[in-house]
Amino acid sequence: MTTVPNSLDHSFRQAAAEAGLVDVSFDVADSPVGPLLLAVTEAGLCRISFDPEPERETEELARSFGVRVLRGPREVDRVRRELEEYFEGRRQTFDLPLDLRGRSGFSREILDRLARVPYGEITTYKSLAVEAGNPLAARAVGTIMNRNPIPIVLPCHRVVGSNGSLVGYGGGLDRKRLLLDLESGTPRLDIHLP
Amino acid sequence: MSVPPFERFYVDHRDAVFGHLVRLLGRQRAEDAFQETFLRALRGYDSLRHGRYLRAWVFTIATRVAIDEGRKRRPEIVPELDVESADGRPAYAQIEHLAEELPEKERAAVVLRYGYDLSYSDIGTALGSSEEAARQAASSGVRRLRRRLS
Numbered sequence: 001m002t003t004v005p006n007s008l009d010h011s012f013r014q015a016a017a018e019a020g021l022v023d024v025s026f027d028v029a030d031s032p033v034g035p036l037l038l039a040v041t042e043a044g045l046c047r048i049s050f051d052p053e054p055e056r057e058t059e060e061l062a063r064s065f066g067v068r069v070l071r072g073p074r075e076v077d078r079v080r081r082e083l084e085e086y087f088e089g090r091r092q093t094f095d096l097p098l099d100l101r102g103r104s105g106f107s108r109e110i111l112d113r114l115a116r117v118p119y120g121e122i123t124t125y126k127s128l129a130v131e132a133g134n135p136l137a138a139r140a141v142g143t144i145m146n147r148n149p150i151p152i153v154l155p156c157h158r159v160v161g162s163n164g165s166l167v168g169y170g171g172g173l174d175r176k177r178l179l180l181d182l183e184s185g186t187p188r189l190d191i192h193l194p
Numbered sequence: 195m196s197v198p199p200f201e202r203f204y205v206d207h208r209d210a211v212f213g214h215l216v217r218l219l220g221r222q223r224a225e226d227a228f229q230e231t232f233l234r235a236l237r238g239y240d241s242l243r244h245g246r247y248l249r250a251w252v253f254t255i256a257t258r259v260a261i262d263e264g265r266k267r268r269p270e271i272v273p274e275l276d277v278e279s280a281d282g283r284p285a286y287a288q289i290e291h292l293a294e295e296l297p298e299k300e301r302a303a304v305v306l307r308y309g310y311d312l313s314y315s316d317i318g319t320a321l322g323s324s325e326e327a328a329r330q331a332a333s334s335g336v337r338r339l340r341r342r343l344s
Contacts, residue, residue, distance in 0.1 A: 002213035004228065009208070012229045021236040022200075058199035068239055069199040 017075050023066030025075030028052055032087050032182075033152075033175045038076040041065055044097030045079055048150050050171035064102055083152065089182065092119035094153045103149070106132065110144045117158045120183040124162050138162075146170050152179065195245040203239075204232060207249055210319055211256050217316075218260040227263045231256040250302035253320035257310045292339060300335030307332045 016022050024046065026039035037052030038045070039061055046065060049057055058069045078096065085091035103111055109132050117123050125145070129137040145156040151171060157179040161167040169176035197203075211231060215224035234255050242251075289309035293301045299321060306312045306320060307328075317328035 001209055002216050004208045004212045005225075008212075008225050008228060012232055015229055016233060016236055019233060019236075021233065023240075026201075055202070058201050062199040066240060067197050067199055067242075068236055070201050070204065070236075 013070060013072050014074060016070055017072050021068060022070045022072065022075075023068040024061045025070060025072030026054070026058070026061065027071055027073045027076045027080075028054065029076070029080045029083065031083060033171065033178060036083070036152075038079045038083075039069075040076055040079060041099045041101075043099040043101070045150055045153060046099040046101070048079075048152055050151070050175065065099075086152070087182070089185075096153060098150060098153070100149070106134065106137070106140065107144050110141055111148070111154055114145075114148075114154050114156060114159070117155055119155075120185075122158045122160050122180070125159055125167070126162050128159065142168065155179075158183075197239070197242045197245045198248075200236060200239055203235075203245075203248055203252075207252050208232070210249065211252055214253060214256055214316065214319075215260055218257070219263055223263055227256065227259045230263075231259045234259065247298050247302050247321065249322050250299075250306065250317075250320045253312075253316070254302070254305060254310070257306070257312065292343075293335065295342070296335050296338060299331050300338065303328055303331035304335035304339070308336075 017025055020042070024039050024041050026037060026047070028035050028037050030036075034050060035052055037047065037049040037054060037057055039047035039057075047057070047061060054071075061069050082091060082094050082096060086094070098115075100108060100111060110128055113128055113131055124138075125141040126135070126138040129135055129141045132141075134140075141159075145159055146168065148154055148156045148170060151157070157169060157176045166173050166176050166180075208228075212224060212228050215227045215231070218224070219227055231252065235252050238255075242248075289305050293304045293309075296304060302321060303317055306317045307314070312320070314325045314328045314332070317332070318325040321328055321331070323331075
């Protein structure tokens with residue numbers, strides 16, 4: 001069987017993106033919280049996933065953004081770089097356009113408010129619900145956090161229970177603790193991930 | 195069967211398509227044709243209605259790209275693929291038109307065999323089936339066409 005040379009594979013991927021023929025570009029990047037799948041559309045960053053399973057996730061990206069999903073390391077370079085700076089403690093806010101297509105109504109309102117919770121601070125599920133004018137919706141806010149399509153950049157790790165307990169995190173509580181420690185200036189990067 | 199994400203389609207078929215192009219054009223030219231083949235596939239990909247016979251589909255694109263490449267650079271490279279029919283149109287254009295109504299597997303086999311002059315072994319690869327199954331699909335497609343045209 002003849003195998004496509006790597007250089008040819010790379011140049012096709014690049015040509016496809018440059019020709020504007022790709023709906024979603026993705027790649028997997030290493031990070032202190034384990035490998036992350038990063039995906040971008042022409043409009044902006046649309047997905048960050050922990051413990052990525054590209055096979056399943058490309059299906060999901062295709063359903064949400066279009067079937068022309070293609071791995072494209074160069075296309076996610078900017079996201080990769082900003083995340084590296086964040087994990088090295090050199091970046092507190094992300095300067096990345098986001099593509100939140102498909103998130104509307106209350107869910108979108110909560111994600112927009114979440115985006116404004118500053119680095120190193122925490123808020124509660126209930127506070128976000130109150131700010132959005134629906135004080136009884138703390139549980140719904142929890143569900144929205146759990147389904148956050150762009151964790152870390154949309155900082156759902158900064159949202160905790162009213163009694164200060166971490167409660168939950170889509171990427172697991174160890175990662176939530178690690179991100180909060182990183183932002184408080186006491187990073188514990190030796191943490192053991194599953 | 196739904197259309198898979200392009201990444202999966204590309205990874206599943208890239209080596210076979212490259213091998214096919216190397217056989218038709220030689221290694222050096224195959225590289226240009228490879229990129230053009232998958233760019234054309236990307237252009238049409240979001241209009242596909244189902245994910246059946248994707249290999250036959252991309253082999254057809256690759257073969258057409260190889261013909262274009264051959265014409266552009268050295269027409270003698272692929273003369274056997276460039277047979278003109280009586281009305282002056284290339285064989286593949288006429289066959290594709292005639293075979294439009296055939297069931298998809300037969301259509302792909304007929305077009306690749308009589309439009310592009312691929313061997314049954316290559317058509318088997320394109321359809322993801324055996325050489326013998328490709329031969330049968332082409333011959334039952336031809337029988338069906340004969341019945342329809344008579």
